[in-house]
Amino acid sequence: MSKNFYWPVGSNEAKDRLGERFSQLHLDTKISASHAKPLTNADPVVVPIYHSSTYRFKTIAQFDEPNHGSNFVYRRCGNPTTENVEVVINEIEGGAGSLLYNSGLAAISAVFLEFLGAGTHLISMSPIYSGTSSFINETLKRFGVEVTFVDVEKEANFAEAVEKSIKPNTKMIYFETIANPTMAVPDILGTLEVAKKHKILTCIDATFSSPYLIHPLNLGVDISLHSCSKYIGGHTDVIAGVVTVASYDNWKKLKLQQLTTGSSLSPYDAALLTRGLKTLALRVDRISENAQKTAEFLESHPKVSHVYYPGLESHPQHEYAKQVMSKFSGMIAFDVGSAENAIKLVESLKLIIHAVSLGGTESLIEHPLSMSHGKQLLRDSDGPTVAPGLLRFSVGIENVEDIIGDLKHALDQL
Ligand SMILES: Cc1ncc(COP(=O)(O)O)c(C=O)c1O
Structure with missing residues (x-):
């Protein structure tokens, strides 16, 4: 290791600000000064986590400057x-x-x-x-x-x-x-x-x-x-x-x-x-590609009565979707005919995870009537009706053959 690889004596903001007085402080005050930021030439590639709840003001006048001299006064703000x-x-x-x-x-x-x-x-x-x-x-x-x-x-x-x-x-x-x-x-x-x-x-x-x-x-x-x-x-x-x-x-x-x-x-x-x-662009490109293939597979499967994916020509508003998007993201809804079939399907899947939420790297599936949208139906008497056999599927970044394989296996149980 080069002799200059490390400097044994560092510097920090409290030491710099207090100068000579820093070494005269009591031990317990010095210990508590560990909060002060290090003075280094480091230029991190990744934006650091600034977890300070408050920020030092150099002068009273700074508080009256536009944005108090910086955008940062107190973390909530x-x-x-x-x-x-x-x-x-x-x-x-x-x-x-x-x-x-x-x-x-x-x-x-x-x-x-x-x-x-x-x-x-x-x-x-x-x-x-x-x-x-x-x-x-x-x-x-x-x-x-x-x-x-x-x-x-x-x-x-x-x-x-x-x-x-x-x-x-x-x-x-x-x-x-x-x-x-x-x-x-x-x-x-x-x-x-x-x-x-x-x-x-x-x-x-x-x-x-x-x-x-x-x-x-x-x-x-x-x-x-x-x-x-x-x-x-x-x-x-x-x-x-x-x-x-x-x-x-x-x-x-x-x-x-x-x-x-x-x-x-x-x-x-x-x-x-x-x-x-x-990685948003990379993920959404891969997810859109996987979702298109998965939706096409589901559409061809005899146990699936309807598939709703904006990228399918059969989607009722495919033309509207094409006006504003060239890829169609990773969300698919498909109907397996009854709540009983839907529940059996989610419980038979091995790779695809049965959970609410969406948009992650992993494929997630849920039954809206029992989970995310059941309560909504009870509240809106004139609101939407979610079909009992409808499943909401968030396609992930896995190899699409494995996603389709898992669905095929679970559909075969119905
Ligand atoms: C379309 C849409 N908007 C908003 C939300 C609410 O987001 P959050 O869970 O981050 O509060 C969700 C949550 O599932 C959603 O699906």
Whole structure:
């Protein structure tokens, strides 16, 4: 080892700041000074986890400078590790700013609470993620927000049905790029035309398509959001959400709200997103390829009555999907005829894991009626109906032959 490989005497910020006085401090004070940052020339390749809950001010005057001289005062209000991810996602999405939240639902509820209020009217696509629909039905309605659900499957022309639902107090149109759990795809471009014509704010949950496949803001959406717990994180080890807005004014409103509601993301979770994001394109390319082949296999299988995958020509809204995506992500819904068959199938799988959630490297499957969407059905009397035999399948990055082999084996048990 070279003599210069290591310097035995390091330096740290407390020592540098206190100079001679550092060596005169009491032992227990010196020990407690271990918090001070090291002074090194190190230039880490990976953004470090800044876990400090507070930041030093050099002068009182600094507090009065724009952004207090830096964006960082107190962790709830801003954190370098978190901000790094916000900058990257905003760049991918082409927005005026992004904000990370401590879950996808925290991101969704922040948007609803900021832009809707008593006496305003929301038009929401249906079906949507059950947690979102619960928030709309149980919280927004309680705060005096009027809601109209427009069924993306029943309505032959979704954009026209949205337009027919507009009232003088309609403030927001909310939809998903691909509906959870049925994989219906709304006419995004048609709906945006309607929204622009009537000057109504649009917000889309693009979780299922990921920010790699669709860029909603470039299409004219005002607010794009994701549960980062899915494709962005990509490794089933983080719960987070992100909102990206087209207008800086809207970003400021959400940022001010976040300071007071305390919904920002922890830097540990932001570090997981930093890592996950790096392979988003690789993962979603592989997953889309696997999903297309798996959907084609399922479509040809006699025990499967319906397959819903936006990349299949048989998908009722395949043409709408093609308008906004060239690949179709990894979410498939398929019907095996009855709840009994569905349950038997998930319990017979060996490689594919029976669990809620989606968008990770591993293939996951769930039965919406028993798991993610059962409660929603009980709450929305006029809400969507999820077929009893429907399964929601999140295709992973495994070798597609093994995914298909596992499904084939389980289907043979029915
Ligand atoms: C489409 C969609 N949006 C939002 C969410 C909520 O995200 P989170 O679980 O990160 O709160 C989910 C969760 O499954 C989802 O599927």
